[in-house]
Amino acid sequence: MYKDLHVYQLEHPTQVIEWTSEKTVCVAGYTPAKNEILELRLPMRLFAEENKGLCAERDFKVVHGGFTDGPVRCLTHIPGTRCVVTNDGLSSSLQVWDLGGDDSDVIRRTRSIEGSRRVSVGGSRIAAQLSTQPQVLHGAQSSDVLLTDLSSGQTLYKLETDSADPLSSLQFVGDSVFLVGCCNGNIYVSDTRTSEAPQFSPPPASSGKSVLWWTDASSSPDLSSCRVIRLSSSGQAVVSDLRNQGKAVCQAQLDSETRCLSLGVQVSWAPALDDCIAVSGLSGAVQIYDTSLWKMEPQEAQLLFEHRGHVVSSQTQNHHDVFITSHVWHPVRPRTLLSAASDGSVHVWDWVDPVSC
Numbered sequence: 001m002y003k004d005l006h007v008y009q010l011e012h013p014t015q016v017i018e019w020t021s022e023k024t025v026c027v028a029g030y031t032p033a034k035n036e037i038l039e040l041r042l043p044m045r046l047f048a049e050e051n052k053g054l055c056a057e058r059d060f061k062v063v064h065g066g067f068t069d070g071p072v073r074c075l076t077h078i079p080g081t082r083c084v085v086t087n088d089g090l091s092s093s094l095q096v097w098d099l100g101g102d103d104s105d106v107i108r109r110t111r112s113i114e115g116s117r118r119v120s121v122g123g124s125r126i127a128a129q130l131s132t133q134p135q136v137l138h139g140a141q142s143s144d145v146l147l148t149d150l151s152s153g154q155t156l157y158k159l160e161t162d163s164a165d166p167l168s169s170l171q172f173v174g175d176s177v178f179l180v181g182c183c184n185g186n187i188y189v190s191d192t193r194t195s196e197a198p199q200f201s202p203p204p205a206s207s208g209k210s211v212l213w214w215t216d217a218s219s220s221p222d223l224s225s226c227r228v229i230r231l232s233s234s235g236q237a238v239v240s241d242l243r244n245q246g247k248a249v250c251q252a253q254l255d256s257e258t259r260c261l262s263l264g265v266q267v268s269w270a271p272a273l274d275d276c277i278a279v280s281g282l283s284g285a286v287q288i289y290d291t292s293l294w295k296m297e298p299q300e301a302q303l304l305f306e307h308r309g310h311v312v313s314s315q316t317q318n319h320h321d322v323f324i325t326s327h328v329w330h331p332v333r334p335r336t337l338l339s340a341a342s343d344g345s346v347h348v349w350d351w352v353d354p355v356s357c
Contacts, residue, residue, distance in 0.1 A: 001305075003335070004350040006043045007313060008060035011036065013344045015264075016075035017328045018084065020099060023047065024063060025328075025338060026084055027346065028072035035072060037086075037107050039064040039099055042348055046336070060346070064100045066107030073123050078150065079130040083110075085138075085150075089123035092116055092140040096150060113153055116144040125170035127178065141166055142182055147192055157192040161200075169215045173242060174223050181215025185230060187245055201245035204230060204238040216277075217242060218269040229291070231267040235282055237301065239291055250294035252301035256282035266327060273334040276304065280324035284311045286339045288351065305351045310341035 012029035020026050023042050029035030041061045073089030082099045092115025098108050115124055115138065127137040135156065139145030145159035145167075159180065169181035173189075180188040185203020203213055212233040220226045226242040227249065235256035239249045265281030275292035288305040314322045323342050330336035336350045 001352060001354075002349055003352055004046050004348070005309065006046060006058070006060070006348045007309075008040070008346040008348075010038075010340075010344040010346060013325055013342050014340050014346070015073055015325045016086075017326045017338050017340055017346075018075050018077050019328065019331055020077050020082075020084070022330070022332060026075060026077060026099070027340070028068060028075055028086065030071040030073055030089070032071060035068045035070070037066050037068050037072065037097065038062055039107065040346075042338075046348060046350070060348075064105050064107050066097070066109075068095070068109075074126050076126040076128050076136070078128045078134050078136065081134055083134065083150070085113075085126055085128070085136050087124040087126060087138070092124045092138070092144065094124065094126065094136065094138055113138075113148060113150075115140065116146070122166055122183075125167045127170045127172055129172040129175070137170060137172065137178055139167060139170065139180075142180055142186070142188060145170065145180055159188065159190055159198060160195075161188060161198060168213060171217060173217045173220075173226055177223060179215070179217050179228070179242070181213070181230070183212050185211070185213035185232070187215060187228065187230070189242065189245075199245075201240075204232075204236070204248065204251075206232055206234070206236060211236075212265075214265050214267050216268050219271050227269070227291075229267055229269065229277060231265060231279065233265060236298075237267075237277075237289075237291075237294075239294065248296065250291060250296060251298050252289070252291075252294045253298055254279060254282060254287070254289065254301050255303070264325075266324075268327070268329060270329050270334065271331055272329075278327055278329060278337060280327045280339065284308065284323055286324055286327050286337065305354065307337070307339060307347070307349055307351065309347050309349065310339065310343070310345050313345065314341070314343050 014027040018026045028037040045058045070088045074087040094113040124140045134150040141164045143164040147157035165182035168183045176192045187201040188198040190198035218227045235254040238251045270276040279287045286307040327339040
């Protein structure tokens, strides 16, 4: 079932896993008091193509570390730099951190960026992309999404909308185009190069009341081939084209366990594996689905793979209390993922496609 599986134990659990290179990730605790912020190097054995048994380094390694005064609920690496930007989930303000380099193993906070709201339920979402001047897209609600220059703190762009919907996701889908996913299922697509109103798409029809939605867009060099998936707290998954979000390309009903719904759900497209998504938060596992098998009409989705390692290996007395806090695909390795759980465990695993076995 697994080509590779490596386990690491943090002192406190994390809700953020962010790539800082193809072999390193940044994690941080979310307890109310002081927390560690760490850059971890993945086990070198994971990257050994041959003679893995001869590779001496089989464990995660802390390469840089520091402390935060509060929780970290959102963390984004600024591409092309050694900086990450965080949010505590309690306000819309951001904290900027220097990850250190070869001459220092200390992660230091360098500055703060005030958000438009001092208090914000759920905090801000953050997105960044490679640019000549480091910039960060951030906001807690659809009405306060800003593009900010990190060096000067100057606002470069503001999303123009009258709504104030809490955000579930925020991401760039092109050099200047970004997608805003709201908790109520609304989606906005905007271009920072124009002053035109953002493209708006209401949520898919749902039979449930008080349904929450999470959104992700697939990575693609061509916006016309970019797919958007919206996943509800009831397990309803709807895929559409970025430029025609009102029409579903395919949809399915995913298996879910209601005990984990209040703890947060995450859905993400595989960057190097066509049509595949990973889902966590609907159960105590990370679930992999192949959306190419879905149809226009809703149907029960068949699992392609399921990682239940956190529940199985947990040292807690009640395994049913363990839930997934975060997961992320490797940027170039097609079937490699990292996942973190509420018991502080972090797993990196490379799964084997059961169809090809």
